[in-house]
Amino acid sequence: MECYVSEINIKEANVEDSALILRFVKDLARYEKAEHEVMATQSDIERSLFGPNSKTNAVICSVNGEPVGFAVYFYNYSTWLGKNGLYLEDLYVSPEHRSVGAGKALLKYLAKIAVSNQCGRFEWSVLDWNEPAIKFYQSIGAKPQNEWVGYRLTGNALENFANS
Numbered sequence: 001m002e003c004y005v006s007e008i009n010i011k012e013a014n015v016e017d018s019a020l021i022l023r024f025v026k027d028l029a030r031y032e033k034a035e036h037e038v039m040a041t042q043s044d045i046e047r048s049l050f051g052p053n054s055k056t057n058a059v060i061c062s063v064n065g066e067p068v069g070f071a072v073y074f075y076n077y078s079t080w081l082g083k084n085g086l087y088l089e090d091l092y093v094s095p096e097h098r099s100v101g102a103g104k105a106l107l108k109y110l111a112k113i114a115v116s117n118q119c120g121r122f123e124w125s126v127l128d129w130n131e132p133a134i135k136f137y138q139s140i141g142a143k144p145q146n147e148w149v150g151y152r153l154t155g156n157a158l159e160n161f162a163n164s
Helices: 015-033 042-050 104-114 133-140 155-162
Strands: 009-014 056-064 064-076 083-093 121-124
Touching: 009 104, 015 042, 015 056, 015 064, 015 083, 042 056, 056 104, 064 104, 083 104, 104 121
Parallel strands: 083 121
Antiparallel strands: 009 056, 056 064, 064 083
């Protein structure tokens, strides 16, 4: 499918975008073969992204006025740099818009946020089998952090550890 691109726009998301963000989250999970893991509801998105205590941000990308993707990010901290970093939690662009520059525009938008906030790093994770994403990230100069292995506590394991 050919897509004529006259305009790529990125805007800060707001609470009215919650249903759209949830749709993109589910689309991303489906692409990552993990749709069954999505537990979030629209009200969860409204509360966690746009509530008064939110520490997380989201942006929406549109091509020719049509929303085609999103990114969710937050700030982390590097003790070694003594600076905040920007962590990209999710980035998704609909399949039919993946070759028109929407993903690169989203990453560039976030990179500018990181630079303007004096962040020392802009980081994210990618599934090891997602070769198109890996090639794309490397094409913009991103480097894999192979020496680090991610760990996660969730669900019962998290509760059991916290209460032990």
